[in-house]
Amino acid sequence: MKYEDIIHLFQYTRLKTREVEIGKLNIGGKNPIRIQSMISTNTLDTHNTIEQSLKIIKAGGELVRITAQGVKEAANLENIKNGIRDAGFDFPLAADIHFNPKAAFTAAGIVEKVRINPGNFVDKRKDFINKGYNADLQKIEEKLIPLINICKDNKTALRVGVNHGSLSDRIMNRYGDTPEGMVESAMEFLRICVQEKFVNVVVSLKSSNTRVMVHANRLMIVKMCQENMNFPLHLGVTEAGEGEDGRIKSAVGIGTLLADGIGDTIRVSLTEPPEEEIPVAKKLVKYFTERENHEDILKFQPIPVNFFDYKKRVSKKVQNIGGDSVPIVISNEKSKNDLIPEFIYLGKDIAVNTPYGKSNYIINEEIWEQQIFHRDHFFPLFSSYSNYYLSEKKSEKLNFLRINCSEINEILPKIVNLNNLVLIIETNNINGFADQRASFFKLMNVNCELPVIIKRNYNEDILEDLQLKSACDIGGLFLDGLGDGIWINNQGNIDEQDIINTSFGILQASRVRVSKTEYISCPGCGRTLFDLQKTTQQIRNRTSHLKNLKIGIMGCIVNGPGEMADADYGYVGAGPGRITLYKNKEVVKKNISEENAVEELIQLIKDSGDWTD
Numbered sequence: 001m002k003y004e005d006i007i008h009l010f011q012y013t014r015l016k017t018r019e020v021e022i023g024k025l026n027i028g029g030k031n032p033i034r035i036q037s038m039i040s041t042n043t044l045d046t047h048n049t050i051e052q053s054l055k056i057i058k059a060g061g062e063l064v065r066i067t068a069q070g071v072k073e074a075a076n077l078e079n080i081k082n083g084i085r086d087a088g089f090d091f092p093l094a095a096d097i098h099f100n101p102k103a104a105f106t107a108a109g110i111v112e113k114v115r116i117n118p119g120n121f122v123d124k125r126k127d128f129i130n131k132g133y134n135a136d137l138q139k140i141e142e143k144l145i146p147l148i149n150i151c152k153d154n155k156t157a158l159r160v161g162v163n164h165g166s167l168s169d170r171i172m173n174r175y176g177d178t179p180e181g182m183v184e185s186a187m188e189f190l191r192i193c194v195q196e197k198f199v200n201v202v203v204s205l206k207s208s209n210t211r212v213m214v215h216a217n218r219l220m221i222v223k224m225c226q227e228n229m230n231f232p233l234h235l236g237v238t239e240a241g242e243g244e245d246g247r248i249k250s251a252v253g254i255g256t257l258l259a260d261g262i263g264d265t266i267r268v269s270l271t272e273p274p275e276e277e278i279p280v281a282k283k284l285v286k287y288f289t290e291r292e293n294h295e296d297i298l299k300f301q302p303i304p305v306n307f308f309d310y311k312k313r314v315s316k317k318v319q320n321i322g323g324d325s326v327p328i329v330i331s332n333e334k335s336k337n338d339l340i341p342e343f344i345y346l347g348k349d350i351a352v353n354t355p356y357g358k359s360n361y362i363i364n365e366e367i368w369e370q371q372i373f374h375r376d377h378f379f380p381l382f383s384s385y386s387n388y389y390l391s392e393k394k395s396e397k398l399n400f401l402r403i404n405c406s407e408i409n410e411i412l413p414k415i416v417n418l419n420n421l422v423l424i425i426e427t428n429n430i431n432g433f434a435d436q437r438a439s440f441f442k443l444m445n446v447n448c449e450l451p452v453i454i455k456r457n458y459n460e461d462i463l464e465d466l467q468l469k470s471a472c473d474i475g476g477l478f479l480d481g482l483g484d485g486i487w488i489n490n491q492g493n494i495d496e497q498d499i500i501n502t503s504f505g506i507l508q509a510s511r512v513r514v515s516k517t518e519y520i521s522c523p524g525c526g527r528t529l530f531d532l533q534k535t536t537q538q539i540r541n542r543t544s545h546l547k548n549l550k551i552g553i554m555g556c557i558v559n560g561p562g563e564m565a566d567a568d569y570g571y572v573g574a575g576p577g578r579i580t581l582y583k584n585k586e587v588v589k590k591n592i593s594e595e596n597a598v599e600e601l602i603q604l605i606k607d608s609g610d611w612t613d
């Protein structure tokens with residue numbers, strides 16, 4: 001069974017899943033996409049945990065997750081739940097469990113949902129059972145069936161929540177840390193749930209790597225379909241970070257799946273107070289639900305991409321665009337920082353003596369035809385194929401042709417074999433993601449290798465709205481290897497520098513172009529051992545000029561090292577006031593004082609030769 005047989009690629013339609021009851025909140029089926037967050041206070045701090053839960057709900061969250069690292073914390077969920085009910089609220093609570101089945105047993109009798117991580121529910125790290133696969137599964141059954149029985153008795157829902165960074169050694173040995181391994185890790189547990197006739201189950205496959213997260217969820221859909229399962233999906237990008245980066249990264253991962261109708265509940269993980277995640281999540285959900293009943297995009301075959309494996313569309317190189325070049329950025333103004341777009345669009349508003357710096361210029365065809373501009377730095381933009389065709393003054397090196405997705409069928413036979421031409425593809429459809437994706441497929445189906453710039457037009461006055469919408473619209477195309485450049489055009493009142501930063505941010509979050517340091521910082525929970533937001537800011541202030549580095553900043557040593565996945569350096573809470581530093585996956589400084597830890601991290605980067613001033 002293929003992905004495109006299950007998902008509607010050309011029409012926004014939510015995938016049908018089973019309805020799951022979580023207290024008074026139903027997830028899946030025809031229910032809206034639910035919004036949730038997770039508490040960052042200590043679970044034994046009843047008062048502050050209640051306060052923070054209420055803040056999440058008042059912001060519009062519908063479900064609150066609380067970590068329960070041990071039986072003591074799990075038992076305290078009773079006090080937290082009672083306090084919330086006494087305050088007049090009846091929203092459901094979920095307990096988050098790692099490494100401790102006993103805590104899960106306790107929590108399942110108290111809260112409405114329990115999340116377990118198949119990577120560590122039974123298997124401890126470095127504890128590969130390896131007595132044969134069936135013996136391994138039996139060991140899982142021995143722990144999972146008692147939990148299922150408690151859930152059945154208490155009408156408690158279960159989330160089988162896989163994290164890319166904490167797969168069991170058993171899965172790692174068979175599949176590596178791949179999307180396939182993540183799916184199998186979930187399926188082992190889901191099969192036992194089905195065998196025990198327990199279906200009040202939600203599933204999630206998260207990663208801080210958007211490509212892995214998207215591929216894993218797509219594979220999961222197909223696998224569940226093959227095995228007659230339809231559990232609702234909870235979506236999230238782990239350790240997305242904070243601010244602009246966290247929002248863009250979350251929108252790229254979550255948005256790409258929501259665009260295909262996948263996802264019944266979402267959590268946007270930001271290294272910020274949890275209630276601040278909620279407005280972001282709400283905007284994402286609204287953006288997709290608004291596209292129901294969009295203008296038809298006619299179906300066609302074949303579908304020329306592999307939805308589970310990254311492969312860049314083949315394009316020929318025209319100047320510095322296409323081929324094996326990184327995707328370029330086009331902006332409407334010059335950059336004031338060191339994120340330099342390759343091209344600036346000047347339109348017709350141009351003086352002959354416009355100075356050129358590191359960027360080149362795109363000018364309208366009628367201005368170009370005056371032939372007075374420096375041919376190495378100015379290039380023409382043709383607004384229609386007929387203008388391009390009829391022009392006798394094309395550039396010998398590089399021409400841009402702007403077309404709308406609605407024109408592609410008509411134009412395609414005429415352009416397929418042209419040279420020195422880059423397409424700029426726009427869309428008017430409110431499901432512009434599907435419209436532009438269909439245009440790429442049409443190009444691929446006739447082996448048209450012209451480079452393509454993905455251009456989207458907005459009218460936004462709020463930067464966060466522009467970041468989220470453009471990341472949802474464009475990021476998913478780059479995740480599938482489609483696109484040789486990005487051009488975000490906004491008519492609203494947002495500074496062009498912010499738009500340039502957003503363009504580079506989308507390329508980085510889609511993993512096709514690295515232009516700045518990436519911070520893989522966890523959102524924090526009851527296990528957090530230091531002030532994550534303050535420390536992340538301190539580290540960012542000192543290291544943001546370093547390019548091509550990934551720095552993990554993780555609140556605890558229990559999950560942190562696994563979750564920070566492919567970070568080059570890691571700053572991980574080891575105990576109260578104690579930090580352990582990692583280089584790649586290796587511990588290099590253990591239990592150092594928190595006071596000096598940022599300095600020591602800087603020194604480690606310097607000693608390793610990765611520092612520049």
Ligand code: SF4
Nearest residue numbers: 522524525528555556
């Ligand atoms: S890494 Fe540790 S502190 Fe951070 S969210 Fe995960 S469990 Fe909580």
